[in-house]
Amino acid sequence: MNVVPQPLPGGSALAGDYINRYETVAHLYGGDFRDKESRSKRAAWLDGSEQxxxxxxxxxxxxxxxxSRHNAHPAVTASLELLKQPGTLAVTGGQQSGLFTGPLLVVYKAMTIIQAAKEAAAQLGRPVVPLFWIAGEDHDWDEVNHTYVLNRSQEITRIKLDKPEDTRTSVSEIKIGEEHWKLLAEQLDGLLQESEFKPQIMQFVAESSQxxxxxxxxxAKLMGSLFGRFGLILLDxxxxxxxxxxxPFFATLLERNDELETAYLKSAAEITGAGYELQAAVTAGCANLFYIHEGTRLLLYKKDGRYADRKxxxxxxxxxxxxQLEAYPQRFSNNVLxxxxxxxxxxxxxATVLGQGEIAYWAIPHHAFGVVGGEMPLILPRMSFTVIEGTLHKHMDKYQLTFEDVYKGLDERRQQWLAAQDELELEQRFEEAKAAFTTLYEPLVEQLGMIQAGLLKLGNNNKDKILDQISFLQAKAKDAVEKQNEAALRQWERIEFSLMPSGKPQERVYNLMYYLNRYGPEWIDGLMTIEPEFSGLHRIIYM
Structure with missing residues (x-):
């Protein structure tokens, strides 16, 4: 496993400035994550605000x-024992629960949390535990009900679970029948290649959904089986x-709701005033709290002195x-702000570990922390990777392709390569034939028009039909060249499918099951040996 830095263009402009030009956005955040003094300052504030x-x-x-139900591992027990002690701090990060853990970025976020907690503990000389926050109260089922894997033919394949019931309840409240889990496991089993690790992979997939x-x-069970041994605490x-x-804090959010609204709107104005786009909606009159009514999660708004949903x-x-809060706290739920x-x-x-989109929207509650007597924690960018397997790396070398080429899209490079395989120069010769025919035929058609006006139109139609036929044969010749180079073009396709599926970074699409099946559960251990890097720099993992 060889790891090299490789910038990945794009992403949120605000997050980009947070990572690369912190001084320009410092007023929107709580401290520079690169500054060791910021960590010490944050730790001191936490010590003084325990109450x-x-x-x-x-x-x-x-x-x-x-x-104990989902992540029973001795290392987790040890982390929890540490957390009981006054002065123990936490590095957190979270994500919605995804099918079979969702995209690879979830794994990379957990890695970052664990590594960052370890580094902070060494630097501060005190216990710091890693904790992963599962956003189970979210109700966006369509965001978590599917995942993508590379199938046996190295093609992008989607696995999806239809919603068992038609409600807007939280994801954690939707129970999935064993027959549905069995069907999903069978789909995954059919897509993954046979390997020495497959029985073990399918076993812990089955155990997670009993x-x-x-x-x-x-x-939670899958994340526990992957990262529990590293002491990662889970929270839903x-x-x-x-x-x-x-x-008690929901009570504070209600009591100070108008002040919080003002704080959110103030931050939003500062963000947009600096030329950035808002990554989360900030709406006047929104209470930024959900109320769960008969299983449906309703966003509350303030109107006419009352709190009500839109309908x-x-x-x-x-x-x-x-x-209601005093009697039924389970009916209340946070929103993104x-x-x-x-x-x-x-x-x-x-500190909390965030992806680029999250870094951008966390600027919105900046002033809100002060309203409730808090201070914004430090923000660490999630580690980011693209995995390039050995065979694909060889293919890229063969065609002289860089990761940047793949990121930009291979259509033009592929066509250039294909044209170079045309030893008969068919494309050029067809174009020359069409040009020569047009040169010879057009003067003749014009002369025919002098004999009879109708012959001019007929002649032009005839010319177009002949050119169409030449173009038809040209396309067939091109298809034949592609067929002749089918194996090579398949290699180009696999490079693209693996590194930039559907034009998106690999870590935002693919599930880790393909890689666990290929390299075994120890693949995670290998990832955990990669040198921690908290600057937001994208890196390539060459297998």
Whole structure:
């Protein structure tokens, strides 16, 4: 495994400036992640604000219950024991639960969290534990119900799970029947090549989805089997036990809702005023909280002194909503702008690991942290990789292709290469034949027009038909050349499918199951030996 840096163009402009020109956006964030003093300063603030957060013992008890069900590993138990101790900090990061863990970027985020916690503990000389926050309270089923794998023919294949019920409830509340999980496992089994590791891979896939698990439960079990041995604690934001701990802070979010709205709008104006696009909606009158009514997650808005959803399915005064919170805390849920604040309430967050889109939208709650007496944690860019297997690397060398070539798209390079394989120069000769025919035929047609006007139109139509026939034969000749080079063109296609599937970075599309099946579960151990790099630089892993 050889790892080399390779910039990946694109992404959020705001995140790009955060990573590369922090001083230009420092006013939108809480500190420079590259500055060791920022870490020490953040740690000191957390020490002095312990009383502002949920009780540490209660929080750890909640995490112990959840991890004992889905992530029971001695290293996780050790992390939780550390977290019980006053002064222990956490590096966090999260993602929606995805089918078979979702895209590779989820794996890379977990890696970053673990490595960053280890580095911070060494630097600060105190315990820092890694924690992965599963966004199970989200209800965007279409975002998590599918994944992509490279099949036996090295083609992009989608595996999808249809929604068992038609509601907008949280992903963690949707139970998946064993028959559905079995069908998904059979699809995955049929797509993966036979390998010495396949029985083991399919076994832990099956174990993750037993007893009609939800998507979040299956996700947690898979993540635990992959990263539990590294001490990665898991948390589901939809955990009912967690919601009871969050209840006091939900009360704060209601009491200060107007101030929070002002803070969000202020940050949004600063972001757009600096020329950046908002990565999350900031709407006047939005309470930025969800209320769960009869299984459906409804976003609340403030209008006419009441809190209601867009369709007035529910409507409460502030006092009524506070009563609901006191009696039924499980009915309340964060949105994308309040979750960062809630995370800071329940955990001593030294730093949080984010992708580029997340880095951009985390600038929006910057002022909101101050409203609730908090301070924004440090933000670490997620490590980013593209995996290039040995055979594909050889193919790229053979055709003199760089990763940048693949990233930009191979159509033009492929056509240039194909043209070079045409030893008879058929393309050029066909074009010359058409030009020669036109040169000879057009004067004749014009002379015919002098004999009879109708012959001019007939002659032009005749010329076009002959040119069409020549072009038809030209296309057939091109097809024949492509057929002659079919094996080589297949190699070009595999390069593109593997590195930039559907024109997107590999890490945003493919699932890790193909790689585990190819290289074994130890592949994760190999990834964990890669030198940590928290600057947001994309890197190539040559297998």
């Amino acid at each position: 502002l957060r949920a009780g540490r013992a209660d929080m750890v008890e909640c995490l112990e219950q959840y991890n 007893a009609g698990a939800s998507m979040s439960d299956a996700f 934001s939809a955990d009912p036990n967690l919601r009871r701990l969050e209840q 007035d399915t529910v409507s409460f005064t502030l006092e009524e909503l506070q009563q 309040t979750r960062p604040l809630m995370q800071d309430y329940v955990l001593p967050v030294l």
